Amino acid sequence: MNSDQPLLVATGVRKVYRTGSVAVVALDDLNLAVRHGELVGVMGPSGSGKTTLLNCLSGLDGIDGGRVEVDGHDLFAMSDAARTEHRARTMGFVFQAFNLIPVFSAVENVELPLLLVGTRPREARRRALDMLDRVGLGHRVEHRPSEMSGGEQQRVTIARALAGRPAVVWADEPTGNLDSAMADQVMDLLCELNQDEGQTIVLVTHDSAIGARVPRLIRMRDGRLVEDVHQAVTTPVAIRDLPLG
Numbered sequence: 649m650n651s652d653q654p655l656l657v658a659t660g661v662r663k664v665y666r667t668g669s670v671a672v673v674a675l676d677d678l679n680l681a682v683r684h685g686e687l688v689g690v691m692g693p694s695g696s697g698k699t700t701l702l703n704c705l706s707g708l709d710g711i712d713g714g715r716v717e718v719d720g721h722d723l724f725a726m727s728d729a730a731r732t733e734h735r736a737r738t739m740g741f742v743f744q745a746f747n748l749i750p751v752f753s754a755v756e757n758v759e760l761p762l763l764l765v766g767t768r769p770r771e772a773r774r775r776a777l778d779m780l781d782r783v784g785l786g787h788r789v790e791h792r793p794s795e796m797s798g799g800e801q802q803r804v805t806i807a808r809a810l811a812g813r814p815a816v817v818w819a820d821e822p823t824g825n826l827d828s829a830m831a832d833q834v835m836d837l838l839c840e841l842n843q844d845e846g847q848t849i850v851l852v853t854h855d856s857a858i859g860a861r862v863p864r865l866i867r868m869r870d871g872r873l874v875e876d877v878h879q880a881v882t883t884p885v886a887i888r889d890l891p892l893g
């Protein structure tokens with residue numbers, strides 16, 4: 649991985665959905681570069697193309713024009729199988745719906761993607777337990793999703809997204825199903841992973857309080873990127889860091 653190069657480069661990306669005789673241009677000449685270690689928020693009205701951006705730039709969905717490079721590889725120049733493999737190796741996902749497997753415990757949910765890419769069971773279990781600990785769920789590893797709060801379930805999905813040490817985590821409205829206290833906890837965790845570990849994260853949100861917490865905020869309208877700002881974010885200062893006297 650060459651960290652001088654942007655991790656992700658999207659150039660002139662176009663996406664058109666055709667439903668019967670209606671064509672919707674969901675992404676229109678979209679250009680975006682994301683560097684290693686960035687936390688990028690994506691905002692914009694409903695229907696402006698935020699989810700489409702995430703799906704197309706991660707290669708979950710195809711594109712109708714342009715080019716997307718992730719970690720030096722042209723996503724749409726590779727075969728479907730190679731793209732799936734590349735995605736499993738370099739990307740983690742967190743969605744609004746937690747998408748956890750109900751009959752699996754927290755640790756089984758987190759280790760599953762590792763097992764699918766061939767990680768040895770013992771190593772997968774160790775990493776899953778580490779990640780659950782990292783997201784503050786060391787005491788819930790045997791719980792099933794129905795036995796956890798919404799915020800805890802979303803932290804399991806974050807542990808799952810991170811377990812394979814992805815280059816980039818894509819999150820689409822990760823706090824959309826949570827009350828504001830839980831949403832704050834999940835946002836704190838994502839900010840911390842970005843600040844402390846340099847995890848690259850692209851985060852779709854419609855919540856302007858969340859938008860205010862990210863160092864870089866892009867805005868979309870009608871499938872186009874209409875604003876791209878770097879902003880000062882206030883990091884909560886721990887009491888011990890305050891100067892005394």
Ligand SMILES: Nc1ncnc2c1ncn2[C@@H]1O[C@H](COP(=O)(O)OP(=O)(O)OP(=O)(O)O)[C@@H](O)[C@H]1O
Nearest residue numbers: 665666667672674693694695696697698699700701
């Ligand atoms: N599978 C699909 N088939 C046809 N049209 C689609 C499909 N998915 C999205 N669209 C259309 O593409 C446009 C962009 O949709 P998208 O889901 O990316 O918006 P969004 O910004 O994520 O909105 P929201 O904030 O409501 O989640 C919309 O006009 C939508 O109706």
Ligand SMILES: [Mg+2]
Nearest residue numbers: 698699700820
């Ligand atoms: Mg959406």
